[in-house]
Amino acid sequence: MSGIKLKQLEQWLQQVDGFDEGGGKVDLEQYTTPPHLAACFLHSVRHHLEGKMVADLGCGPGVLSVGAAILGCHYCLGFEIDADALDVYRRNLDEFEISNCDAIQCDVIGGIPSRFDKCFDTVVMNPPFGTRQSGADVKFVEAGLRLARSHLYSLHKTSTRKHITSLANAMPGVSVKVVAELRYNLPHTYKFHKRDSVDINVDLVRFSYE
Amino acid sequence: MKLLTHNFLTSRCLKGVNVGYPLKIVLGHVGELPQALIEDYESNEDFLKKVHHVLLEVDVINGELVCPESGRKFPITSGIPNMLLNEDEV
Numbered sequence: 001m002s003g004i005k006l007k008q009l010e011q012w013l014q015q016v017d018g019f020d021e022g023g024g025k026v027d028l029e030q031y032t033t034p035p036h037l038a039a040c041f042l043h044s045v046r047h048h049l050e051g052k053m054v055a056d057l058g059c060g061p062g063v064l065s066v067g068a069a070i071l072g073c074h075y076c077l078g079f080e081i082d083a084d085a086l087d088v089y090r091r092n093l094d095e096f097e098i099s100n101c102d103a104i105q106c107d108v109i110g111g112i113p114s115r116f117d118k119c120f121d122t123v124v125m126n127p128p129f130g131t132r133q134s135g136a137d138v139k140f141v142e143a144g145l146r147l148a149r150s151h152l153y154s155l156h157k158t159s160t161r162k163h164i165t166s167l168a169n170a171m172p173g174v175s176v177k178v179v180a181e182l183r184y185n186l187p188h189t190y191k192f193h194k195r196d197s198v199d200i201n202v203d204l205v206r207f208s209y210e
Numbered sequence: 211m212k213l214l215t216h217n218f219l220t221s222r223c224l225k226g227v228n229v230g231y232p233l234k235i236v237l238g239h240v241g242e243l244p245q246a247l248i249e250d251y252e253s254n255e256d257f258l259k260k261v262h263h264v265l266l267e268v269d270v271i272n273g274e275l276v277c278p279e280s281g282r283k284f285p286i287t288s289g290i291p292n293m294l295l296n297e298d299e300v
Contacts, residue, residue, distance in 0.1 A: 075214065081294070086288075102212050102214075103289075104219070104292075104293055105294055106292075111295065113219060113223060113293070115219070115220050115222075
């Protein structure tokens with residue numbers, strides 16, 4: 001179904017449930033990926049999803065997994081540490097009647113069994129940006145590159161672009177490119193947020209093996 | 211949990227476990243497949259359909275995965291295996 005229009009994909013993804021009310025966990029930097037952002041992300045990488053083995057790291061309620069399935073991936077596996085988020089993930093799969101996605105509960109940082117290495121054509125993720133747990137974004141990238149055979153697509157704050165690209169450039173055989181600049185409209189989620197919503201500039205970064 | 215997913219899971223990250231594969235699934239057995247790999251497994255459509263069914267259509271909803279060496283159990287709830295480890299296990 002990679003012939004699907006961006007707008008249509010976004011409409012589908014609006015029906016994906018996010019984190020349960022009051023269930024977002026600040027230590028895990030749980031922020032629901034807005035449907036518009038998820039749709040732009042997935043639609044621009046659809047040729048690397050259709051007919052592919054896909055992994056979704058820190059999948060949360062699963063908007064990227066559902067989108068990957070809509071775009072015709074063969075199989076998508078979500079990795080997530082939080083049981084509450086996985087309940088919603090499962091619910092979303094049931095509601096969309098998606099049968100080629102699965103999830104396992106494990107810690108993306110250091111907890112993914114090595115048998116998964118290089119088992120996925122494409123890895124997608126909206127990782128923690130590392131604002132609460134310093135370095136979490138980098139550890140997610142490292143995990144993604146372990147699992148991916150060809151491409152890892154990941155969202156990062158534009159303000160960390162230099163850091164992320166220089167890190168990837170230091171890895172042998174990995175090339176890195178910012179493929180899109182997007183806007184993350186972040187609604188008021190946690191008590192320490194002062195404004196109703198805030199726009200954050202994010203990069204869709206592609207890491208690929210040459 | 212699809213059996214395709216199960217194919218990837220190990221308990222090797224546990225302290226003292228060397229291989230940790232395959233994890234035993236505690237529930238009824240899924241039969242149908244021949245005991246030994248048939249010769250024309252790449253082209254035999256009937257066989258491939260059965261494999262596809264077992265890997266991608268059979269869904270384990272509740273049960274346990276058991277480490278073949280240590281006996282450590284990993285619960286499967288609502289189709290999702292919990293592979294989280296305690297700090298003293300790694």
